Amino acid sequence: MPDLANTDKPLRIGLAGLGTVGGGLVELLEKNATLIRRRTGRNIELVCVLVRNLNKPRSVELPDGCLVTANPADLVDNPDIDVVVELMGGIDAARSLIEGALRNGKHVVTANKALLAEEGIDLLKLAKEKNRILRYEAAVAGAVPIIEALRVPLAGQRLLSVQGILNGTSNYILSEMSTSGLDFDTALKQAQELGYAEADPTLDIDGQDAAHKLTLLIRLAFGVNYPYTVLPVQGIRGMDARDIAMAREFGYRIKLLAEVKRVNLDEGDDGPIRLAAGVYPVLVHHTYLLARVGGVYNAVRVESESAGSLFFHGRGAGSLPTASVVLGDLLAVARDARPNNTGFADENIPRASIVPPDECLTKYYVRVMVPDTPGVLRDLAGCMAREGISMEQVIQRSNDGGHIVPLVFMTHEASSLAMKTALQHAMDTGLLHKPAVCYRVL
Amino acid sequence: MPDLANTDKPLRIGLAGLGTVGGGLVELLEKNATLIRRRTGRNIELVCVLVRNLNKPRSVELPDGCLVTANPADLVDNPDIDVVVELMGGIDAARSLIEGALRNGKHVVTANKALLAEEGIDLLKLAKEKNRILRYEAAVAGAVPIIEALRVPLAGQRLLSVQGILNGTSNYILSEMSTSGLDFDTALKQAQELGYAEADPTLDIDGQDAAHKLTLLIRLAFGVNYPYTVLPVQGIRGMDARDIAMAREFGYRIKLLAEVKRVNLDEGDDGPIRLAAGVYPVLVHHTYLLARVGGVYNAVRVESESAGSLFFHGRGAGSLPTASVVLGDLLAVARDARPNNTGFADENIPRASIVPPDECLTKYYVRVMVPDTPGVLRDLAGCMAREGISMEQVIQRSNDGGHIVPLVFMTHEASSLAMKTALQHAMDTGLLHKPAVCYRVL
Numbered sequence: 001m002p003d004l005a006n007t008d009k010p011l012r013i014g015l016a017g018l019g020t021v022g023g024g025l026v027e028l029l030e031k032n033a034t035l036i037r038r039r040t041g042r043n044i045e046l047v048c049v050l051v052r053n054l055n056k057p058r059s060v061e062l063p064d065g066c067l068v069t070a071n072p073a074d075l076v077d078n079p080d081i082d083v084v085v086e087l088m089g090g091i092d093a094a095r096s097l098i099e100g101a102l103r104n105g106k107h108v109v110t111a112n113k114a115l116l117a118e119e120g121i122d123l124l125k126l127a128k129e130k131n132r133i134l135r136y137e138a139a140v141a142g143a144v145p146i147i148e149a150l151r152v153p154l155a156g157q158r159l160l161s162v163q164g165i166l167n168g169t170s171n172y173i174l175s176e177m178s179t180s181g182l183d184f185d186t187a188l189k190q191a192q193e194l195g196y197a198e199a200d201p202t203l204d205i206d207g208q209d210a211a212h213k214l215t216l217l218i219r220l221a222f223g224v225n226y227p228y229t230v231l232p233v234q235g236i237r238g239m240d241a242r243d244i245a246m247a248r249e250f251g252y253r254i255k256l257l258a259e260v261k262r263v264n265l266d267e268g269d270d271g272p273i274r275l276a277a278g279v280y281p282v283l284v285h286h287t288y289l290l291a292r293v294g295g296v297y298n299a300v301r302v303e304s305e306s307a308g309s310l311f312f313h314g315r316g317a318g319s320l321p322t323a324s325v326v327l328g329d330l331l332a333v334a335r336d337a338r339p340n341n342t343g344f345a346d347e348n349i350p351r352a353s354i355v356p357p358d359e360c361l362t363k364y365y366v367r368v369m370v371p372d373t374p375g376v377l378r379d380l381a382g383c384m385a386r387e388g389i390s391m392e393q394v395i396q397r398s399n400d401g402g403h404i405v406p407l408v409f410m411t412h413e414a415s416s417l418a419m420k421t422a423l424q425h426a427m428d429t430g431l432l433h434k435p436a437v438c439y440r441v442l
Numbered sequence: 443m444p445d446l447a448n449t450d451k452p453l454r455i456g457l458a459g460l461g462t463v464g465g466g467l468v469e470l471l472e473k474n475a476t477l478i479r480r481r482t483g484r485n486i487e488l489v490c491v492l493v494r495n496l497n498k499p500r501s502v503e504l505p506d507g508c509l510v511t512a513n514p515a516d517l518v519d520n521p522d523i524d525v526v527v528e529l530m531g532g533i534d535a536a537r538s539l540i541e542g543a544l545r546n547g548k549h550v551v552t553a554n555k556a557l558l559a560e561e562g563i564d565l566l567k568l569a570k571e572k573n574r575i576l577r578y579e580a581a582v583a584g585a586v587p588i589i590e591a592l593r594v595p596l597a598g599q600r601l602l603s604v605q606g607i608l609n610g611t612s613n614y615i616l617s618e619m620s621t622s623g624l625d626f627d628t629a630l631k632q633a634q635e636l637g638y639a640e641a642d643p644t645l646d647i648d649g650q651d652a653a654h655k656l657t658l659l660i661r662l663a664f665g666v667n668y669p670y671t672v673l674p675v676q677g678i679r680g681m682d683a684r685d686i687a688m689a690r691e692f693g694y695r696i697k698l699l700a701e702v703k704r705v706n707l708d709e710g711d712d713g714p715i716r717l718a719a720g721v722y723p724v725l726v727h728h729t730y731l732l733a734r735v736g737g738v739y740n741a742v743r744v745e746s747e748s749a750g751s752l753f754f755h756g757r758g759a760g761s762l763p764t765a766s767v768v769l770g771d772l773l774a775v776a777r778d779a780r781p782n783n784t785g786f787a788d789e790n791i792p793r794a795s796i797v798p799p800d801e802c803l804t805k806y807y808v809r810v811m812v813p814d815t816p817g818v819l820r821d822l823a824g825c826m827a828r829e830g831i832s833m834e835q836v837i838q839r840s841n842d843g844g845h846i847v848p849l850v851f852m853t854h855e856a857s858s859l860a861m862k863t864a865l866q867h868a869m870d871t872g873l874l875h876k877p878a879v880c881y882r883v884l
Contacts, residue, residue, distance in 0.1 A: 314750065328598045
């Protein structure tokens, strides 16, 4: 195995995918070449680029001698390549490319959160087995270096929680709804026009993208596997502008939050690590730094037993921001920085001990549509009290003469199950005109 | 040289200094032992502790078999020690300890910003020569992992600027003055009573501590040496509560900021890296994240060409927060993570090309005490205009009947020299009752 750090030979890379991020990387390799040499003592050379369609016109200029191919074997089996950079996305082709590269003794840098959430544990094991570096800083929170932070400087911290605004598209939509008063569909359309949302925005606005990223953060923070398939996930699709306005009146902003909390920190670390986690819209008080995260920015808040709270904030997406993070990974490979790929010594990551989502405690914001008649608030408070839920603040408002009015309240802490039961009961007894809108409060 | 990463032997440490942070580290080594094993596959063993006074009573309990000594040779020459952790502070004894440890093939972890600002380059060279790890995450910004961030994930970024609130004591005093309306002396006394300020607070409130830290950040961010002895430094001693209140009226908070800006980014990286830097109180608009940094918190904002702005926020000091960062460094040593100690391939760090402080451009906040007579504002504006400085906003206020009133204004961008000249001229012509108070505006 070559000693990467003590060489001045170029680090030779094969790049899979020449889209927004791949194109940005090619640009940065050229533009930042002097810096790269100063940082590592070496050049980084782009040897080969894998694309899906050889005939598609490209705006990016490749260096002389760089091979363009549609055949993955030209990367995987190429003895002139030290590192494969996977920026093609998707699952199957990306997995087989990464596996092949690791098996052939190449290091890998990827930004593929979906793949890492799904198959990451196997890939990390394979990398360990082959003693190869597998880096993926760009997979979570864009330019915010949260993966390196959790893996290295925060590795000695016993962590209480990690909370992130991890999906720039959702945050852009919520920010626009909040500051410009747009409705959901208009904000989504605007995001699509600006290139912040895909034509099919499902993964973003339904919370799956944030769930993939949360699964990666949970592994790095706690060394356990909480499969994203069992994470409770609620997205922002169809968010009502009224709730965003109401939340503002209470002093809150609504954010799509991915969070994990350790509930048994006082039990020590010899037994299971017990976690409550999920992705959902949350009301965040305007005095919190998380509430100040606007537009396509991402942020992560980490709460540690010894160091208190840490907050990281930066661009969540975009060609050059993401490409520059990939470049950071490449520099680390060039310098042969080898902390454990997982951040833990044993790559056999056990499954998390999971607090059933129904049992998770939180404060709630609830908006119901009710008839404008006396006694409604009393009856609704009765439904809540039956489940042990007490109200903290109530806004009742007559609308302009209609019979059905919104009633908004915030509760003290309650379990998800108690809230569901209380609202179901209110619905069953005919108190609610339609199902309640209900969000957590941070 | 032993392969640190591929061993399950304990990492044996010698600790110099058993004060607040040293005591916190001993506590964490015990409390986080399981996590340490999970992260590294090894134990960390405290073999020997160096103290100044063997007879001083200690509240911290040392592990069985740990030697307590007052003789540095028991650490430096001890073949049973892999890493020396220097938490004793000061310059001479700390330098000779660290040098001795590196010469004897030991890795070093330190939190000593004063030493690193003064002698860091030589120590980093020595570490390189001996192929040893020298880590110092706790030296800057407390729990905020900005050193690792600049050295690894951000290493590929061409940086525009780094701005930090790096001194918790000053930030606590300014925060208390701003939120509780305290005057400077009362806020300082309160900080001392709470243990946030030393009996002799000079290094903190006069800006030298922040200057030490800025010198380290400049090296990591740009790979050049800007000696702290030539940094322009202005502290917060004697800050007038009136200015904090006035700044609030304009929508600003006053913060002690350490900042460096690259002024020739567009010239590429082959020539000199030209920097404008300094430590000074600055008015920060309340909508900026830096304005939201309260109490003893620290924060760093990094602006990169490709990734835009990044913001990091966390506790700036304290026993366990700082100790937990030292522990993070120890874990990195235990896993043999070896990026370059400096973040650059060549440890021969050249001197920065420095923009003379007088030429640095910024907006200014100015408060002058002037006679309450007609024409004063006109004459003052004349002094400014002579130097090409234009005023952006003015607040003039009659006080309760006195003849001398404060006049406050903010300017458009001007050089430091132009501002000094204009104010000197105003003073010389008898316009000002006493010297102006003048702060930069971010």
